[in-house]
Amino acid sequence: MQDFRLPDLGEGLPEAELVQWLVAEGDTVSLNQNIAEVETAKAVVELPSPYAGTVQRLHHAAGDTIDVGDVIVTFALEGETVDAAPAAPAEAGKGEAEAEPEEEKATPNLVGYGAAPRKSARPQRRARAARAGASASADTAVLEAAPHDAIVEQPIEQPVERPRSTPPVRKLAKDLGIDLALVEATGENGLITRGDVEAYAGHTGMADAQAAAAASTTPAPTSDERVTRRPIRGVRKATAEAMVRSAFTAPHVTTFQTVDVTATMELVASLRADRSLEGHRIGVMAVAAKAVCLALGRNPSLNAKWDDAAGEIVEHHYVNLGVAAATERGLIVPVVPDADAMTLVELADAIGELAATARSGKTPPAAMTGGTFSITNFGVFGVEAGTPILNPGEAGILGLGTVAKRPWEHQGEIALRDVMTLSLSFDHRIVDGAEGSRFLVDVASVLEQPGRAMLLR
Template identity: 55%
Template sequence: MSATMIKEFRLPDLGEGLTESEIVAWKVAVGDTVTLNQIIAEVETAKAVVELPSPFAGVVAALHEQPGTVVEVGKPIVSFEVEGDDGGPAGGSGAAGAGADSPAKREPNLVGYGAVLENSGRPARRARSFAAPAAAPVAERVDAAPVVPVAEPVAAPVVPAAGRVEALPASESAERPRSTPPVRKLAKDLGVDLALVTGTGEFGLITRDDVRNFVGGGDLPVAPRDLAGVSAQAPAQGERETRTPIKGVRKFTAAAMVSSAFTAPHVTEFLTIDVTPTMELLAKLKASRAFAGYKLTPLTLVSKAVLIALKNHPTLNTRWDEARQEIVQYNYVNLGIAAATPRGLTVPNIKDADRKSLLELSTALTELTDTARAGKTAPADLSGGTISITNIGVFGIDAGTPILNPGEAAILALGAVRKMPWEYQDEVALRQVMTLSLSFDHRLVDGEQGSRFLQDLGAMLSDPGMALAMV
């Protein structure tokens, strides 16, 4: 005889020793029927926004935390009403009611673990409310319920066969448009109602380009941001200062940078070079059939040059292990790329970048930056880097003194490519010039080693043919 019981899902350890996460958004409501591994929430760790899959198949009985709440690992965040397989005490926590055929046999697990069921779909939902935890199991199973409109009419986009966008009244659909937190933030900044935007992403996901195109331009700038990673807004009348809580990515970044700056003795060297040959090569590759459809940028070629130079200068691909008093030499390269995102600075890395061809590196860079800007970088992709690159040139900056990513021996900053008068073949000519800024840990890298690495890198970018001599 089948019975029902209440199962709690506690916030799991999302990796890297993180002790808390912030609830960004719930993807389900009380009364929703969910399937195993269906995405039920988005949470923000100190490094990234992560989607949480459901560890149970059943009905959402209670949501214990509201969006914006910071929750400690191990604390209950949602309760499910699930079916058992016998007439044992409902709501028990032991083996009772967890038979072999029970949809709730598996206990809560880490993100991404477990079987993925097909045709899970999105839940039908009843009126949204944040109910208190159920003290006893619900006597009757709650089946999928028809959509109930919210108090205020909300239009939801529908694409008919002809492709024309229409809006349905709230009585027919109250489903919130599918989008990520950064996209919702962009829409808010631009005054766009996402319910009127048609998503072109997977399963109708609304992307940043969809929002920008909706308002009539694909290159609209994002609202200016202050140091806390939030949109800069005019203060209220009479308000002399604005305070923003330090949390999430900004809190993690600050702690990591302070630790790095006061632990590793930084040295920064600069080299200004003529990159006209590299820019000409870039133009040729973009026009070639072999690279059709690939996104090639100066960063792509610089990344490849860094990987080649590291083969002759391995000390820049090391780590100082203070606990064991050892220098760890990496025999692989996980190339970190600093990315400015709506939630702050992140440095995801390309695993085993040294094994990738230029085409594969181009694809990996595109996927890495797109994922980071969408706030979907997995925690695993934010750890394990061995050396990093930050492209400050995209902001029109010529040079800087980048701070090392914790645990890495070096970081390279790329300056803006500018047309400048330059000595060329014993004459002064207008050339494309770039400044490279290399910071390194002087415990691991001597001045000579850092200088020779930078010199070799500059030689390849000034004359790409030199790469053949260094492979």
Template identity: 55%
Template sequence: MIRDFPLPDLGEGLTESEIVAWRVAVGDRVELNQIIADVETAKAVVELPSPFAGVVTALHAGEGETVNVGEPLFSCDTGEGDAEQPSVPDAAAAPAAEAQVSSAAVVVEATDAASGPNLVGYGARAESGPKRRARRAALAGDLVPALPEGAEAAATVAPERADQAPVVSAERPRSTPPVRKLAHDLGIDLAQVHGSGERGLVTRADVEAAASGLRSPDLGTPDSMRSGDADRVGGIDRSGAGDVRIPIRGVRKHTAAAMVASAFTAPHVTEFLTVDVTATMELVRSLREDRAFAGHRVTPLAVVAKAVCLAARRTPDVNARWDEDAQEIVQFASVNLGIAAATERGLVVPNVKAAERLTLIELADAIGELAVTAREGRTRPADLSGGTLSITNVGVFGVDAGTPILNPGEAVILATGAVRRQPWEFRGEVALREVMTLSLSFDHRLVDGQQAASFLTDVGAILRDPARALTMV
């Protein structure tokens, strides 16, 4: 029996996902819960498991293509009812057979908990659902569920490379989903790239080196880089002779929509405060040198995060949301602290749940974990929702200050600038001190200037003298 696996709702209320990389090919046998593909939603890269076992008969979209929720992602011959299936039609009857398989494939049987994973949104597609987008003509032939004897080798060759010898199935090159996405965009075959990372992991640097031609001879040359075509990879002309056109999708598309909605909904105001953070920097250095905290990486950002949680307790207006429908201001009981992270896929803002309950060390560990998963594209959808206020560290890019845009639904966002050693008034004299500028953007519907100033000065007071935190607990 040929069964379709429709793209499920991944629990974020999203309507589409992009295929980052396939983990299987037509003709492969898959097991229950085996990862079949990496898909990119508007927020994160997610690994999709197979809800049944069998042989893959069709991939309904190529890498880099977008699929709507409810549309078939791949088809699989589960082997059920083989005795009743008709024999493979000859070439003259192929169109009719393909139409028959296509009409049969849209009937998706429900899968109970005993026979497959509990995927949110998995089930039969409603007739009123979105129409399937046109896909590559090269995939159309994959709808035939079986092949004549001796034709298996030809099926393993991609249509655009049918002139080459069949490729023997091998272990997939080890890399993270963002690196596979980058390789796809640049037209780089990861199988031809030697991984320089731990245990042969293919890194972003390896892919960029392969794309730029600065790679060792054993890496080989991808098709897209041959015949003097090194300036045009991934279908994009990078020679400088013409404009570069990049599709708007994934995280960039989501970020753009969110920022436009925020900028034109909430009246933004920004206040600035420059603070002597020498004592904070000394605290960070002392904790790093203390053997008791070995294995914990405390950063200035972690101290800022702790200060924000303490200051929010004294000014609860900053940890709130404007509920337009109910005409209410909702003040949250906990601080779900968002930490903006620049990744290969764009800006994401995962958040630490109930951050106010964590110690400085626990908060530092949580922020470090969010940063690692964000860079690797493994951020869980749950970590990207439910934030109540956020911090963005523009100082890591050498910037002193900025006017950050609020995350939709949040009342404030704090930008931390670069820490610079400069002359500063200290105890009645001029001394060389470590100084940082804080920039607080806030929704003026929820927070007035006085409340914003109180919150900002409380954060500044803790950074100026971390012992001041004891007076705010």
């Protein structure tokens, strides 16, 4: 028997919420097979199995909050069988085969756990097998209840495997009275999905039973239910704590600049029409990110942090650009490392990858640390300007407003131009108003005339 404890999933986070089990008790798993999804304060993470063997016990249910270091699952390692009850002595000549002690080797895995090489302290037992046409539980009951001289039907050598599914699917099948062994699996690696159970219920005329089961597990709303309460946890809890800490630690100042970005929009259109750049989605966000990297090189106080413990201001000579992403789980800020060393195309690809990963909920905690400056695009929601709050440990964050056609003075005349408002929030302990203004003007000048980027370094 071997316990698996919840590992530290990054940045010293003390706990995680169990989203769902991907295995059930009795399932056989291989080394590094994903066994559960857990949600930390930063991301949803899949936990790989640190052992090859059988899931003996799941210690928590979906929705539980688990402290790092707590036991979450117990395994019986390969070559071991843990019987539910003592077996009666077998008839002479029909005893269980005994395997020679065998050394097992385990390789390191994704979370730093693994079974150490070991030798069995006792002979290993072969798993009990089931009779053809009967369930494993029935056979076990017969074998264990039989007197010493009873004649029991010879079992076949093919062990019965428990159908693979998740706990919610097992509950649905139980509510509908469906034997999962009869359901055809369409999921990955033979996993029975909710759709498989529902399809089986439909084919066998059990749709009404499914509706009844759903009704029995979902309480009907009462007339006085005028509010919905949701627990504060996961990303929402972490975001709230970070924003409060930032707002009441760093004195925020926000300044605005409205800029004619017609030339940037024309550049973006020409790049998207370039067949050699097909597959690279270059947009205003990427151009703004490039402008930020250039402007930070000229205004290093925006690319710094306040180290209260050391009594120092730490300026970074690289740009790890945080990109705020709105997801179903809340706001997260994954980071593009060394963004200042990237070309415009590379930046666009990196930002696109971050956004796709964030929307899927698979951003690892390590990808959301180490940022030196952040950018957020609330313009995608049609918002013109805002006062973004700093990420803790950063001196500045730039907000991009929506691009809209407006009458604008251009070359001495009024013309309809593409216009955007930039919103810069900065830590006034580190950045003076003049420095913040110069940075914002530098960003605006690149967006107004992208060719100016050739003059900056």
